Amino acid sequence: MPLAAVMETDTSQGDIVANAARVAHVETFHRLADVEAVWRSMETADHLFTPFQRFDFLSAWQIHVGQREGVEPFVIVASDAQGRPLAMLPLGTRTENGVRTASFLGGKHATFNMPLLTREFAATTAKADVETLLELLRAQPRKADLLALARQPSHWQDIVNPLALLPGQPSVNGCPLLKLMPKAAPTERISNSFRRRLKSKERKLQPLPGFRYLVAQTDDEIRRILEAFFAIKPQRMAIQKLPDVFADPGVRDFIFSACLAKSAGHGHAIEIHALECDEEVIAIFAGVADGHRFSMMFNTYTTSANSKYSPGLILLRNIIDHYADRNHTSFDLGIGSDDYKLLFCKSDEPIFDSFLPLTTKGSIAALGLSSLTHAKRLVKQTPALAQMAQLLRGALHR
Structure with missing residues (x-):
């Protein structure tokens, strides 16, 4: 899908980029208070989201944990040409080794990460839609170098996660699941x-x-x-x-x-x-x-x-x-295959990570993070290596 000419504007609330496509506008918010009303309006039955992405959950995390860790909100709202929100990615950025990386808010306390989406958009999203979203983000005046989007479910409530249409790889661990x-x-x-x-x-x-x-x-x-x-x-x-x-x-x-x-x-x-x-x-x-x-x-x-x-x-x-x-209709005990989880959860839900560069600097960081995740997964799935890693963790903790 050819991209139209990009128009950039700055507002007091966030950075906006417009594009004549299904996803026509992308706005990023750097204060949760500025996006709270839109966020809560997307926590309704006609939207698709996991409970880990609720405003009450993530705002509490950002106030008490994220700020201490140097995370700055970077909440992305993608809208259509009429300004109606189609998707929201509740992200935060931090800068390490000169690379500004945007990841889902919630850190290790959010088991699953996913955008909040209108159900209609989620059910009909094409690869061109999410690629357009990335192009609009790359055109932003205040952009991240890299989107590091970890622990994403491939489906939620039997609807495909649109971000699964972008390049990704299996997460370090899957998630044992009990279907009810x-x-x-x-x-x-x-x-x-x-x-x-x-x-x-x-x-x-x-x-x-x-x-x-x-x-x-x-x-x-x-x-x-x-x-x-x-x-x-x-x-x-x-x-x-x-x-x-x-x-x-x-x-x-x-x-x-x-x-x-x-x-x-x-x-x-x-x-x-x-x-x-x-x-x-x-x-x-x-x-x-x-x-x-x-x-x-x-x-x-x-x-x-x-x-x-x-x-x-x-x-x-x-x-x-x-x-x-x-x-x-479903129940899970979190990502990871601990023995007690397998007593109850007989299915396994695939979880994936995406490392999506927005700048040249981000491309180098994406390659490193992808390789590291692949190595961790290899250790987890190789019993001898996993046992060695467990012994090493125990020794370091003594």
Whole structure:
């Protein structure tokens, strides 16, 4: 598709480039407050987006984590000739070694990354549309050198991710997935034999005073469960000889803020599930949900004697049944093939990364990042190399 002459303008809100194509305008915003109204208008049923790209989730991350890490918002809004937003990419930039790289906001705390799109545009996007978007970005007066777009699902709600039409490569890890069939019997999502095993373990916990499964709803419940999480998680990570990523600056404040944030029609930005008794919180799983899918973000379980009864697995059974009863169609426990995930999630969802240069400098950086990702994937998929990497991480943590 030939590109028309590009017209560049500067506004107080962002940088705009116009082009006579289906994607006719591209505007970048460098303050979240300036794009909040458009962003929230795209969080509706006639748009396609993952719950990791909600404004409440990513604004909390940017305030508490992104700013500390030197991330500047670089939110891209692509519109048609009438100025109607078709797609929004919630990105942020940082400069390292002289290269200005734009990546999805949320860092390692966002399991999946994807634009927010009108459903009509997402369902009918052609390769020429996304190529036009890139050309418009390259023409911007204040552009990034490179788009480093990691952990993208190839589909969402059975609609192809338009960015999958651009050059990409498999991510380091895939995502184990459990598909939930509407009105299916509970034993079709978790086998009867596995349910019996978990029920047997649960009977050991049921005599505990006040034993219960809780979906945290009130601010007091959320704060109480999170305080327990931040007390238990460091102990768990120390036992595993792994660094505690939740101890990084700003992460605690981000988690509290996102868990407490609640928007009309979406519920809490992060939903918390727990097994507890009067004496302690026994297990915790938290994640995001959008009426179609639940995606786990973080979890932990007690270091007390109650841990021997597999409380995490018991809690997962409750969570899966909870969302299946609410007509969700899929469930995942995050990217990575940990053994406990494969007990529940039998399918595997492909995840891809894209390294898209916008300048000559970005082309060199894209080649380096692509090669590094390929090498990491090779290590992950080669048992001997993966074991060596795990031993090395443990040694460095001592």
